[in-house]
Amino acid sequence: MADGRAAPVAALVANAAVWGLSWWPFRALQDHGVHALWSTAVIYLVAFTGFVVLRPAALPELLRTPGLWLLAAAAGLTNVGFNWAVTIGDVVRVVLLFYLMPAWSVLMAWGLLGERPSRAGLGRLLLALAGVAAVLDTGGAGLPWPRALPEWLALAAGFCFALTNVLLRRLSQVTAGSRVLAMFGGGMLMAGGVALAGLLQGTIAPLPRLDAHGWGLALMLAAGFLVANLCLQYGASRLPAHTTALVMLSEVVFASLSSVALGAAGLTARTLAGGALILGAAAWSAWPGKEKAGGAQ
Numbered sequence: 001m002a003d004g005r006a007a008p009v010a011a012l013v014a015n016a017a018v019w020g021l022s023w024w025p026f027r028a029l030q031d032h033g034v035h036a037l038w039s040t041a042v043i044y045l046v047a048f049t050g051f052v053v054l055r056p057a058a059l060p061e062l063l064r065t066p067g068l069w070l071l072a073a074a075a076g077l078t079n080v081g082f083n084w085a086v087t088i089g090d091v092v093r094v095v096l097l098f099y100l101m102p103a104w105s106v107l108m109a110w111g112l113l114g115e116r117p118s119r120a121g122l123g124r125l126l127l128a129l130a131g132v133a134a135v136l137d138t139g140g141a142g143l144p145w146p147r148a149l150p151e152w153l154a155l156a157a158g159f160c161f162a163l164t165n166v167l168l169r170r171l172s173q174v175t176a177g178s179r180v181l182a183m184f185g186g187g188m189l190m191a192g193g194v195a196l197a198g199l200l201q202g203t204i205a206p207l208p209r210l211d212a213h214g215w216g217l218a219l220m221l222a223a224g225f226l227v228a229n230l231c232l233q234y235g236a237s238r239l240p241a242h243t244t245a246l247v248m249l250s251e252v253v254f255a256s257l258s259s260v261a262l263g264a265a266g267l268t269a270r271t272l273a274g275g276a277l278i279l280g281a282a283a284w285s286a287w288p289g290k291e292k293a294g295g296a297q
Contacts, residue, residue, distance in 0.1 A: 005238075005239060005243075007234075007238075008234065008235040008238040008239045009235065009239070009243075009247055010235075011231035011232070011234045011235035012231065012232065012235035012236070012239070012244060012247040012248060012250075013247060013250055014227070014228065014231045015228040015229075015231040015232045015235065015248070016247065016248055016249075016250045016251035016254060017250075017251075017254050018224045018225065018227065018228035019228065019251050019254075019255075020095070020250070020251040020252070020253070020254025020255040020258065021254055021255070021258055022083070022086070022221065022224070022225075023086035023087065023091050023255065023258075023259060023264065024258065024262065024264075025217045025220060025221050026039055026083055026086060026087045026221070027086075027087055027264070028217055029214060029217050029218065029221075030087055032208070032210065032211070032213070032214040032217075033205065033208040034207065034208060034210065034214065035195060035198075035204050035205060035207075036083045036084045036087040036088070037080065037083075037084060037191045037192075037194055037195035037198065037204065038191075038192075038195050038204075038207045039083070039218065039221070040079050040080065040083045040084075040187055040191035041187075041188055041191040041192035041195055042207075042218050042222075043187070043218055043221045043222045043225060044079070044184050044185070044186075044187035044188035044191065044222070044225070045188045045192075046218065046219065046222035047184045047187075047188075047222045047225055047226045048181065048184040048185050048187075048188050050222070050226065051177075051180060051181055051184055051226065052181065055177040055180075055181070057175075057177070058175065058177035058178045058180070058181040059181060061174060061175060061177075061178040062178045062181050062182050062185065065171075065174055065178065067167065067170065067171050067174075068171065068174065068178055068179065068182040069182070070167055071164065071167040071168065071171060071179065071182045071183065071186065072182040072183065072185050072186030072189070072190075073186055073190065074160050074161075074163040074164040074167055074186070075160075075164045075182065075183040075186040075187060076183075076185075076186030076187050076188075076189060076190025076191065077156070077157070077160040077186075077190050078157050078160040078161045078164055079157075079186075079187040079190065079191060080153075080157070080190050080191050080194055081098075081153040081154065081156045081157025081158075081160065082094070082098055082153070082154070082157040082161075083191070084150075084153050085098075085149075085150040085151075085153035085154045085157060086150075086255075088149065088150050089148065089149075089150020089151070089153075089154070090150070090259075090264070090265045090266065091255055091256075091258075091259035091264045091265040092255065092256050092259055092260065092265040092266075092267065092271060092275070093135055093150070093151070093154070093265070093271060094150055094151075094153075094154040095154075095251065095252050095255040095256070096131075096135055096252065096271070096274065096275045096278050096279075097132065097135060097136075097151060097154035097155050097158060098154045098155075098157050098158040098161065099158060099249070099251075099252060099278055099279070099282055100128055100132060100155065100158045100159075100278065103124075103125050103128040103129055103132075103281075104158060104159050104162035104163075105162055106121045106122070106124065106125045107125070108162060108163070108166065120284075123284075124281045124284050125281075127277055127280060127281040127284070128277070128278055128281035128282070130274075130277050131273075131274040131275065131276070131277030131278035131279075131280075131281065132274065132278065133274070134270050134271075134273045134274030134277060135270065135271055135274035135275065135278070136151065136274075137270055137274075164183075176233045176237070179233070180229050180230065180233060183229060184225075184226075184229070187225075195207075235247070245282070246283060249279060249282055249283065252275070252279060
């Protein structure tokens with residue numbers, strides 16, 4: 001790419017690769033007896049601490065900016081849902097349901113901002129919902145509705161991810177370092193809080209003592225997410241929004257190929273058909289084009 005986009009695109013692909021392959025170390029940590037929520041809390045504690053050391057000025061800005069607290073909550077809940085879901089569910093189905101971005105974006109703009117969707121927006125919404133119905137359809141009687149915890153977690157994580165993106169745009173006036181720190185802090189606090197609640201209810205086991213291999217996996221994930229977040233901030237700030245969204249869809253490729261190859265997911269005709277519709281809606285929403293004046297995207 002001669003127009004200077006090669007580095008930002010490569011950064012976004014690196015971010016997508018980290019997220020698309022993250023299911024494997026999470027499952028490896030689970031094999032060490034570490035629940036995905038504890039893994040997430042520990043990983044983001046390491047990342048948060050390391051980033052404070054590298055960028056100490058970001059912490060005061062985080063503490064005095066309430067909008068960053070909302071960003072922390074949304075980003076943290078995104079990690080809770082996604083990391084937990086890919087650890088216990090079919091990775092391909094989880095990632096596809098997570099990428100229900102067009103539907104959430106249209107509904108958020110309509111319900112929260114009062115922006116009535118355009119015809120194109122409604123078309124993307126219907127296309128994405130048709131894809132979800134195909135992915136969730138088991139071939140039996142009844143509506144194609146989430147029937148397992150990983151499916152609910154993936155849908156909730158996708159909603160929180162859409163909210164995270166909205167908040168990132170609204171907080172564009174604050175420094176990138178404080179936004180990164182907020183997202184790390186949210187992952188640490190939200191995952192730790194949900195894990196503690198599960199521990200008190202007896203549904204989640206305590207955090208076990210990690211051996212050297214377990215700590216190696218945790219540190220690898222922490223470093224990976226730190227690099228991925230910095231790559232996202234670098235790439236997204238230098239490319240048009242539609243280009244960023246299209247490149248980020250490569251996460252589905254990384255997750256699908258790795259999980260199928262390692263036996264963590266299966267590809268059925270319904271999953272492939274639904275995935276094509278969901279990704280088609282996402283690509284449509286990201287494709288550059290003009291909407292009618294006054295219409296929501």
